[in-house]
Amino acid sequence: GTMSTEEQPYIVGIDTSYAPFEFQQGGEYTGIDIELINAIAELQGFEIELSPMNFDEIIPALEAGDLDIAIAGMSITEERQEVVEFSEPYFDAGLALAVAVDNADIDSVEDLEEKIVGVKNGTTGSKFLHDNSEEFGYRISSFDESPTMFAEMENGHLDAIVEDYPVVAYAMSTKDLEIKIVEERLTDEQYGIAVLKDENEELLEQINAGLQELRDSGQYEEILNKYYIP
Ligand code: GLN
Numbered sequence: 001g002t003m004s005t006e007e008q009p010y011i012v013g014i015d016t017s018y019a020p021f022e023f024q025q026g027g028e029y030t031g032i033d034i035e036l037i038n039a040i041a042e043l044q045g046f047e048i049e050l051s052p053m054n055f056d057e058i059i060p061a062l063e064a065g066d067l068d069i070a071i072a073g074m075s076i077t078e079e080r081q082e083v084v085e086f087s088e089p090y091f092d093a094g095l096a097l098a099v100a101v102d103n104a105d106i107d108s109v110e111d112l113e114e115k116i117v118g119v120k121n122g123t124t125g126s127k128f129l130h131d132n133s134e135e136f137g138y139r140i141s142s143f144d145e146s147p148t149m150f151a152e153m154e155n156g157h158l159d160a161i162v163e164d165y166p167v168v169a170y171a172m173s174t175k176d177l178e179i180k181i182v183e184e185r186l187t188d189e190q191y192g193i194a195v196l197k198d199e200n201e202e203l204l205e206q207i208n209a210g211l212q213e214l215r216d217s218g219q220y221e222e223i224l225n226k227y228y229i230p
Contacts, residue, residue: 009047010068012037013058017147020170020227021073033071035223036090040210054144056122059083062196073164075124075189086192087207093191095125096165097183100153106160107182112138115159118149124189125162154178162186166229173230
């Protein structure tokens with residue numbers, strides 16, 4: 001456990017691009033995760049500095065001591081809890097299966113035999129696809145960043161993608177993506193803010209206290225409402 005100071009802020013790992021949770025607008029990062037962690041830091045009196053990276057680099061960076069905190073639309077999983085400790089859940093999510101709007105062949109994972117399915121490295125979606133590939137017989141195409149994957153889907157290079165529901169739904173509503181969701185919830189997941197296990201009790205308590213304050217004051221709901229997810 002270290003303290004943050006103005007010279008030595010807590011370094012916060014975020015995904016490079018994961019709207020509506022973290023994305024750039026006019027050269028600045030914004031989104032639900034960014035607003036939450038800024039508000040928590042302000043309430044709890046610590047300084048932060050954002051460090052964007054590919055999602056699959058975040059937990060290794062926490063382990064290496066390069067990050068103090070991670071907020072990245074990261075789902076709370078038992079596997080990750082071996083290494084990190086999560087805050088109280090702050091968002092309900094889960095995996096969706098999406099295809100091109102004009103795709104009439106794929107209605108569910110049952111229809112994925114011989115198909116190419118895109119997913120982001122290091123995610124619960126990637127684990128889901130690897131765990132079930134034998135049963136459903138698809139091929140997996142892996143990406144470092146979600147926007148690249150969405151583009152490949154629109155270009156027709158992927159038959160389907162597995163991505164968190166709120167992220168696909170938000171992209172569809174804001175970007176006119178020519179894709180549709182065929183399964184909304186392959187899994188139920190909850191996002192948490194992560195710190196390295198066993199070393200950061202005090203910081204985790206501050207994060208949880210900040211989250212609770214945001215919920216009690218209504219600021220949490222205000223932040224969420226700014227990024228309407230259909
Ligand atoms: N929620 C998913 C996970 O935790 C995806 C996160 C992401 O792509 N930023 O694996």
